Amino acid sequence: MTTTQRIRVLIAKPGLDGHDRGAKVLALALRDAGIEVIYTGLRQQPAQIASAAIQEDVDVVGLSCLSGAHNVLFPRVVELLREQGAGDILVVGGGTIPEHDIPGLQASGVQALFGPGSSIADIVDYIREHAPQRS
Amino acid sequence: MPAELVEKMLTGDQRALARLVSAVERQSAEVPEIMQRITPMLGHAYCIGITGPPGAGKSTITDRLTAYARQQGKTVGIVAVDPTSPYSGGAILGDRIRMQQHYLDAGVYIRSMASRGHHGGLSRAAKGVIKLLDAFGKDLIIVETVGVGQTELDIVAAADTTVLILVPESGDAIQTIKAGIMEIADLFVINKADRDGVERLQRDLQMMLHIRHASDGWCPPVLGTQAHKDIGIVELHEAITTHRRKLSETGQLATRRQQNRRQELLDLLQQQLMATLTAQFDDGEAHSGLLEQVEEGTVDPYTAAQQMLVENDDLWR
Ligand SMILES: Nc1nc2c(ncn2[C@@H]2O[C@H](COP(=O)(O)OP(=O)(O)OP(=O)(O)O)[C@@H](O)[C@H]2O)c(=O)[nH]1
Ligand SMILES: [Mg+2]
Numbered sequence: 030m031t032t033t034q035r036i037r038v039l040i041a042k043p044g045l046d047g048h049d050r051g052a053k054v055l056a057l058a059l060r061d062a063g064i065e066v067i068y069t070g071l072r073q074q075p076a077q078i079a080s081a082a083i084q085e086d087v088d089v090v091g092l093s094c095l096s097g098a099h100n101v102l103f104p105r106v107v108e109l110l111r112e113q114g115a116g117d118i119l120v121v122g123g124g125t126i127p128e129h130d131i132p133g134l135q136a137s138g139v140q141a142l143f144g145p146g147s148s149i150a151d152i153v154d155y156i157r158e159h160a161p162q163r164s
Numbered sequence: 165m166p167a168e169l170v171e172k173m174l175t176g177d178q179r180a181l182a183r184l185v186s187a188v189e190r191q192s193a194e195v196p197e198i199m200q201r202i203t204p205m206l207g208h209a210y211c212i213g214i215t216g217p218p219g220a221g222k223s224t225i226t227d228r229l230t231a232y233a234r235q236q237g238k239t240v241g242i243v244a245v246d247p248t249s250p251y252s253g254g255a256i257l258g259d260r261i262r263m264q265q266h267y268l269d270a271g272v273y274i275r276s277m278a279s280r281g282h283h284g285g286l287s288r289a290a291k292g293v294i295k296l297l298d299a300f301g302k303d304l305i306i307v308e309t310v311g312v313g314q315t316e317l318d319i320v321a322a323a324d325t326t327v328l329i330l331v332p333e334s335g336d337a338i339q340t341i342k343a344g345i346m347e348i349a350d351l352f353v354i355n356k357a358d359r360d361g362v363e364r365l366q367r368d369l370q371m372m373l374h375i376r377h378a379s380d381g382w383c384p385p386v387l388g389t390q391a392h393k394d395i396g397i398v399e400l401h402e403a404i405t406t407h408r409r410k411l412s413e414t415g416q417l418a419t420r421r422q423q424n425r426r427q428e429l430l431d432l433l434q435q436q437l438m439a440t441l442t443a444q445f446d447d448g449e450a451h452s453g454l455l456e457q458v459e460e461g462t463v464d465p466y467t468a469a470q471q472m473l474v475e476n477d478d479l480w481r
């Protein structure tokens with residue numbers, strides 16, 4: 030039997046901002062890079078994101094937040110995933126993240142952050158290189 | 165590894181279920197063991213297939229049917245299929261967006277699947293996933309497919325009740341709609357009934373369906389819904405229940421499921437024999453030169469095939 034490993038990524042928008050253009054552009058870029066993207070829609074609570082990530086058995090969760098609440102919302106998603114035995118899922122974040130917030134977020138388990146200066150290609154490359162290999 | 169995961173899954177662990185679904189989806193070598201372990205638990209769930217053209221409202225209807233079933237205390241598993249991009253092999257799976265109200269409900273498991281292109285592969289995986297959800301204990305399983313192509317037909321054939329969702333604008337399309345689905349659907353829904361053209365489509369459908377009526381004793385009802393406003397959902401649920409009752413009472417449910425299992429076995433054998441044969445051909449040594457003679461055109465393929473089947477009885481071992 031053939032075994033096909035395909036990267037699965039959940040793109041989620043925690044918080045209250047109503048802009049998902051960036052998230053949609055990223056979703057398209059990931060798809061064009063051969064990745065399966067699950068898009069969950071706007072205004073998601075961390076608990077909803079964690080639950081979707083677990084049900085979908087994704088390798089990566091990409092969080093996008095433009096509302097400024099990333100310091101609360103991103104670590105909460107990591108925490109919930111860990112609580113539910115899914116700490117091996119790679120969590121990355123993007124949006125309006127100021128430089129000085131990055132170390133704190135990384136310490137909380139958000140492994141990579143892509144602020145306003147990052148290119149879509151950088152994010153795609155990072156995900157392809159760092160998505161955990163599963164058996 | 166599969167033993168542990170199956171054990172955990174059977175205690176209600178969603179993460180274990182999700183891992184098993186992935187194993188089935190990528191057709192891992194563990195699939196036979198997984199299937200062997202869960203087979204004693206199967207047969208409880210009732211499976212509804214939802215199909216129809218892009219944008220017809222399949223996800224919205226799945227979402228509303230789920231909400232209704234939850235009100236009745238039933239647990240629900242959802243498999244939502246979206247197409248894989250033929251260019252990159254990637255996919256955007258967006259059906260979930262319409263199902264947000266269920267994200268935090270432990271009684272609902274939603275899984276998005278990409279069609280992944282290769283023929284037969286999707287239906288094989290989807291059937292496996294349906295079984296996992298059944299073993300997990302779901303009362304109701306809803307499979308949403310894209311309404312084009314042969315693989316989708318295969319998946320809906322795995323369902324107990326198949327619902328075809330159309331919209332008023334589908335009027336002209338039903339003439340050309342993939343032959344097969346009109347025959348396979350047990351229920352017809354005209355969604356977006358808030359738009360013009362409902363009566364006409366309803367008339368056209370009913371005319372087509374009358375011809376079918378005689379053959380299997382079930383005249384598929386044609387219902388109107390406005391899924392985004394929750395209109396017609398209770399009636400749709402009722403119609404599904406009526407169909408289910410009719411299948412049970414006439415023994416057709418058992419027959420259908422038997423036929424599906426039989427087909428599954430045939431498909432599996434075919435696939436494995438094919439793999440063995442292909443390997444033998446690639447090997448080059450088998451068939452005492454017959455292959456070369458066919459390639460050169462000195463022996464016809466019919467004669468060669470017959471001879472190979474006789475000589476090649478190790479194919480069956
Ligand atoms: N006017 C109207 N719009 C509806 C109705 N039901 C659903 N919609 C809208 O139709 C759009 C498509 O609905 P979906 O449920 O995503 O359709 P789908 O068939 O699952 O789409 P795909 O999975 O992409 O093929 C959404 O914007 C819905 O809100 C309805 O009864 N009337
Ligand atoms: Mg859909």
